[in-house]
Amino acid sequence: MAKTIEISDTTYSQLEKLASGFESPDNVIQRLLLKTSTTLESKPELVFDPQDEREFKKQLMLHKCAEVIIHKADGSKNISIWHADRFSENSNLRGNLWSGYLRGWKEAGIVKAELKIKRKADAY
Structure with a gap:
């Protein structure tokens, strides 16, 4: 009512x-x-494709490109391409995400991030 x-x-x-x-x-x-x-709740959910985080990192090193979909609490989403040309075996996947796409997640109202490997030719 x-x-x-x-x-x-x-x-x-x-x-x-x-x-x-x-x-x-x-x-x-x-x-x-x-x-x-x-914004007062827990950290955003991370969803990888491929689902296994180690396999995602391996594919990211190979293809150097991923689609990043950021979901916000207001229902909006932002889609961008992560050009990971300098990403290597020694790179910290989650560290890169938290200091990059997810920086200021509370203030931005980010509730979820989806990451999907893309072949560079498909990303343009």
């Missing part, structure tokens, strides 16, 4: 500015609440 609340014109204007497209005030509030509650 829906409840009615009263907010000031100033607050409503602020909600309008935070809306994306035709997003309703209720959707904006839900997104902001989700972002706030999720």
